[in-house]
Amino acid sequence: MLTRLPHISINTLTKNIHIGFRKMANVADHYNDPVSIAVIGGTGLQSLPHFTHVATLKPSTPWGTPSSPISILHHPSPSTGKPIPIAFISRHGLHHELAPHEVPARANIAALRHLGVRTIIAFSAVGSLQEEIKPRDFVVPDQIIDRTKGIRPFTFFEGGMVGHVGFADPFDNKVGKIVRQCGHSLEGEGVRLHDKGTIICMEGPQFSTRAESNMYRSWGGSVINMSALPEAKLAKEAEIAYQMICMSTDYDCWHDSGDVTVEMVMGNMKANAENARRFVGAVLDELSKEEHNEVVLAKHLEGEMKFAGGLTAAPGRSAEAKTKLGWLFPGYFD
Numbered sequence: 001m002l003t004r005l006p007h008i009s010i011n012t013l014t015k016n017i018h019i020g021f022r023k024m025a026n027v028a029d030h031y032n033d034p035v036s037i038a039v040i041g042g043t044g045l046q047s048l049p050h051f052t053h054v055a056t057l058k059p060s061t062p063w064g065t066p067s068s069p070i071s072i073l074h075h076p077s078p079s080t081g082k083p084i085p086i087a088f089i090s091r092h093g094l095h096h097e098l099a100p101h102e103v104p105a106r107a108n109i110a111a112l113r114h115l116g117v118r119t120i121i122a123f124s125a126v127g128s129l130q131e132e133i134k135p136r137d138f139v140v141p142d143q144i145i146d147r148t149k150g151i152r153p154f155t156f157f158e159g160g161m162v163g164h165v166g167f168a169d170p171f172d173n174k175v176g177k178i179v180r181q182c183g184h185s186l187e188g189e190g191v192r193l194h195d196k197g198t199i200i201c202m203e204g205p206q207f208s209t210r211a212e213s214n215m216y217r218s219w220g221g222s223v224i225n226m227s228a229l230p231e232a233k234l235a236k237e238a239e240i241a242y243q244m245i246c247m248s249t250d251y252d253c254w255h256d257s258g259d260v261t262v263e264m265v266m267g268n269m270k271a272n273a274e275n276a277r278r279f280v281g282a283v284l285d286e287l288s289k290e291e292h293n294e295v296v297l298a299k300h301l302e303g304e305m306k307f308a309g310g311l312t313a314a315p316g317r318s319a320e321a322k323t324k325l326g327w328l329f330p331g332y333f334d
């Protein structure tokens with residue numbers, strides 16, 4: 001179970017500017033132990049308040065700086081009681097200042113991998129494309145259809161190092177299984193869960209036209225957002241086990257209940273934020289158990305990119321690409 005700590009109000013003496021976490025008296029600006037698990041928070045989930053905030057990191061990567069400082073949160077392992085570190089990034093920045101196409105997804109994923117992260121739980125507010133997925137329901141998706149427009153940087157392998165990774169299953173089945181079990185364990189306590197679903201990831205930032213929304217339904221889309229890609233593709237390239245948890249905030253515009261507005265999205269997100277946090281908390285509790293160590297460390301993905309990313313023969317590799325990819329995958333392409 002989640003340990004609920006007494007609330008400590010924002011301490012102006014601490015260096016960090018994060019809000020919404022329970023802070024240690026002094027929040028460090030570095031963290032030396034490896035961190036295996038990360039949460040990427042989306043719209044309306046910009047913090048995880050029930051965790052102890054021990055460090056705020058401001059890394060830079062060969063692909064720029066992440067969307068927000070990375071908060072390191074301590075979470076006691078339910079099996080050993082030992083604190084397990086969790087890295088948290090707010091996808092749209094600390095104050096939702098980044099539009100979906102402005103999110104520096106390569107910097108986010110690269111910074112997390114560099115910290116040691118091998119499992120990401122990503123959270124997203126989505127529109128529902130199916131009557132049975134009601135606003136405030138949760139969906140653990142298993143597929144994505146790409147409707148972004150190619151304007152977002154979407155690969156680490158370019159500029160003199162070519163790589164092709166399999167993306168048939170965009171989410172990690174092993175982590176997905178744990179997430180689904182956790183979601184089901186909360187059912188009946190305000191959580192309604194759909195075990196699978198296809199995300200349509202659109203470009204935005206404008207919402208869809210009615211014709212598009214109906215077309216996505218005819219394609220078998222379950223939910224729609226603007227954030228699953230390139231995040232999931234980059235996590236795959238980085239050998240990170242990635243699973244998104246979606247919360248439906250509206251019926252998109254195909255439905256006769258009215259067109260989607262930001263007010264509607266934020267209203268439902270806010271009303272159900274506590275359930276979203278409970279869901280993420282239950283997943284982190286479970287992932288922190290020793291029995292899941294191998295999965296959390298993504299041992300099943302380790303070394304994939306050595307082959308999938310090493311297609312370019314040595315004479316064709318550019319120095320810049322080698323340096324960048326050497327930062328992400330030390331020793332892989334020497």
Ligand SMILES: CSC[C@H]1O[C@H](OP(=O)(O)O)[C@H](O)[C@@H]1O
Pocket residue numbers: 041042043044091092100123124125126225226227228262265
């Ligand atoms: C505010 S509505 C559109 C916005 O909400 C979703 O954000 P996220 O996936 O980060 O939770 C959607 O993808 C759009 O970016």
Ligand SMILES: Nc1ncnc2[nH]cnc12
Pocket residue numbers: 125126127128202207208224225226249250251252253260265
């Ligand atoms: N209807 C919608 N379309 C795209 N992204 C969304 N995020 C939440 N609701 C959405």
